[in-house]
Amino acid sequence: MTDTTLQSPAPAKVKVETPFQRFRAEFFESRIAATAFFVLVIIMALAILAPWITPQNPYDLAQVDVLDGRLPPGSEAFAGYTMWLGSDGAGRDLYSAILYGLRISISVGLASGVIALFVGMVVGLVAAYAGGRTEAVIMRVVDLQLSFPAALVALMLVAALGKGIDKIILALVVAQWAYYARTVRATALVERGKEYVEAAQCLGLSKTRVVFRHILPNCLAPLIVVGTVQTAHAVSLEATLSFLGVGLPQTEPSLGVLIANGFEYMLSGRYWISVFPGIALLLTVASINLVGDQLRDVLNPRMKK
Amino acid sequence: MTAVLEVAGLKTHFFTHAGVVKAVDGVDFTVNKGEVMGLVGESGSGKSITGFSILGLIDQPGRIVEGSIRFNGDEIANAPEETLKSIRGNRISMIFQDPMMTLNPVLRIDSQMMEAIFAHEKVSKKVAWERSRHALGLVGIPSPEERLKAYPHQLSGGMRQRVSIAIAFLNKPDLIIADEPTTALDVTIQAQIIHEAQKLTRQTGTAMIWITHDLAVVAGLADRISVMYAGRIVEQGLTDDVIDRPLHPYTVGLLGSVPTANKRGERLFQIEGMTPNMLALPEGCAFAPRCRSASAACKAPPPITHIANRDIRCFNPQAQAAAE
Known part of the structure; x- marks a missing residue:
């Protein structure tokens, strides 16, 4: 073969930038996103390390002293440590309570986010690939679901199911799967029309293989973006439910419960009981959202400059 | 020679809201072992749909309404999905137009x-x-x-x-359907790809249907040429016969519009008019409204006639017209 040498350059030995390296460089181009990512990492680390870096386990009633109740930031607890962020009405050290609360809030957000993503993804793919009546029925259910505010759906479900982490997660999944389903279906429809899908069919591959091995990986970029934003949404939704008193129980306070606990003391000047958990919630949700925004910009080729 | 693929009276129609589109409307051809058949026609003439019909990959609202597709002697038109799946990519495989799009x-x-x-x-x-x-x-x-x-x-x-x-x-298939595999490539690469495909068919004895709108490509590659217009094959014969002495006015027109060294400086021939609307094909010969030799007879659909070593659908075959 003489002609092969014409068009194929010798395999270059130069170090090529891998797609991940390029992605990383583009992601950290924005200072805001870099900061948000940094904050998010710190929050996650604090939440994960909570049992080892807090002076008190707020879930262990033996460690909580009612006499420590409503102490202002910087006071010394009965047990001898300093409560840098003060304490709440039940005598819980707020710093410890916030870190433990973050653990619950973030894990509820992540768990519901992942389950909703999985459910929505499968439903969306089936709708896009099956087409016809199946698709119409599925998408009308999605439309119906999306026509209710997520908070309302979650509120109704939790009211019906009762309290508890598992019930909250279930309620959040039901409230959010439709967003994923719609996103996946829209992307999968575009991908389905592309020639590589036709080519895969021409290879005699089975339908499930075409859908999950060929179409799905090409739909991941928008899914990741929606996943991040919806996780932030799930965290704040859980806080909302807990704040309203239908979410997590008082004995295992999430951020929403902590904020609600301090609400009655706001006017008496004991701002710290509500404000510090509020700031923690704000930082968490805002940093996830900012990271999500930057992901959208980086992963969407049309947004590229 | 043994036939790998025999297509007879194939009709693939699409039932749209606007009406029935007869994308493929009575196509007959045979591809023998190790043979390259060029399927030529302009956009929308039904060449790709013919290819997809063979693989049983016609999406709703289209379907094969009539005709038979015999592959190695077995009927595969409207065969069950399982049978088709075992044939696709295994016994019959496909090469697509845009290499940028066909790989995941x-x-x-x-x-x-x-x-x-x-x-x-x-x-x-x-x-x-x-x-x-x-x-x-x-x-x-x-x-x-x-x-x-x-x-x-x-x-x-x-x-x-x-x-x-x-x-x-x-998978060493018996037949490869190549759907305009060189259209998206530039000319030098085109030549290499054609050379490669030709070499491989010779080595492996694989038959090939080469779908293209470019007569120049198939002239050097195919053993036989079928020219399609509006869902029908209008002229079919050995490459040399069709290229050197085209009989159907449409083939004559197509060949006349290929730039060659002899026609330097001259205005190229142009087939007048537009591709017919597939929803409202003219009665009789679909090419008649654009045809210079059309006569009153063309109001009726021309039957397949066998003249000068080829099959042709025309009442007024051209004689030696295109060479000039």
Whole structure:
């Protein structure tokens, strides 16, 4: 073969930038996103390390002293440590309570986010690939679901199911799967029309293989973006439910419960009981959202400059 | 010669809201072992739909309404999905037009190639990988080991089309349907790809249907040519006969519009009018409104007649007109 040498350059030995390296460089181009990512990492680390870096386990009633109740930031607890962020009405050290609360809030957000993503993804793919009546029925259910505010759906479900982490997660999944389903279906429809899908069919591959091995990986970029934003949404939704008193129980306070606990003391000047958990919630949700925004910009080729 | 594929009276119609589109409306042809058949026609003449009908990949609202497709003697028109799946990519494979689009952008070349093997055979990963490497070598890709590890975006267009061809030949099929495989490539690469495909069909005895709108491409490649217009084959014969002495006015027009060295400086011939609306085809011969030789007889659909060593659908065959 003489002609092969014409068009194929010798395999270059130069170090090529891998797609991940390029992605990383583009992601950290924005200072805001870099900061948000940094904050998010710190929050996650604090939440994960909570049992080892807090002076008190707020879930262990033996460690909580009612006499420590409503102490202002910087006071010394009965047990001898300093409560840098003060304490709440039940005598819980707020710093410890916030870190433990973050653990619950973030894990509820992540768990519901992942389950909703999985459910929505499968439903969306089936709708896009099956087409016809199946698709119409599925998408009308999605439309119906999306026509209710997520908070309302979650509120109704939790009211019906009762309290508890598992019930909250279930309620959040039901409230959010439709967003994923719609996103996946829209992307999968575009991908389905592309020639590589036709080519895969021409290879005699089975339908499930075409859908999950060929179409799905090409739909991941928008899914990741929606996943991040919806996780932030799930965290704040859980806080909302807990704040309203239908979410997590008082004995295992999430951020929403902590904020609600301090609400009655706001006017008496004991701002710290509500404000510090509020700031923690704000930082968490805002940093996830900012990271999500930057992901959208980086992963969407049309947004590229 | 044994026939690999015999298509007779094939009709594939699309039932749309606006009406019935007769994309393929009575097509007959035979492809013999090791033979290359050029299927030529302009956009929308039904050539690609013919290819997809053979593979049973016609999507709703279309379907094969009539006719038979015999592959190695077995009827495969409207055959059950299981049968078709075992044929697709195995006994009949396909090469597509745009190599930028036919490879999945997120899967490595090796996984895409090995997948094509695993879909039809139970072999070990090692064997499949070895076969993929060998196939890439056959289509003239240097250092195939490294290419196997690459993602499609790391390869050039010509290289990707070679990969597609390698995938098509992977399971040693009896027939390959190539749907305008060189249209998206520039001319030098085009020549290489044609050369590669031609070499492989000779080596393996694989028959090929080469779908194109470019007569110049099939002139050097195909053994026989079928010219399609508005869902029908209007002229069919040996390449030399059709190219040198076209009889159907449409073929004459197509050939007349190919630029050659002899026609330097002259205005190229142009077939007047537009491709007919497939929803409202003219009565009788679909080409008649654009045809210079149309007569009153053309109001009726022309039957297939066998003259001068070929099949033709025309009442007024041209004589020796195109050579000039």
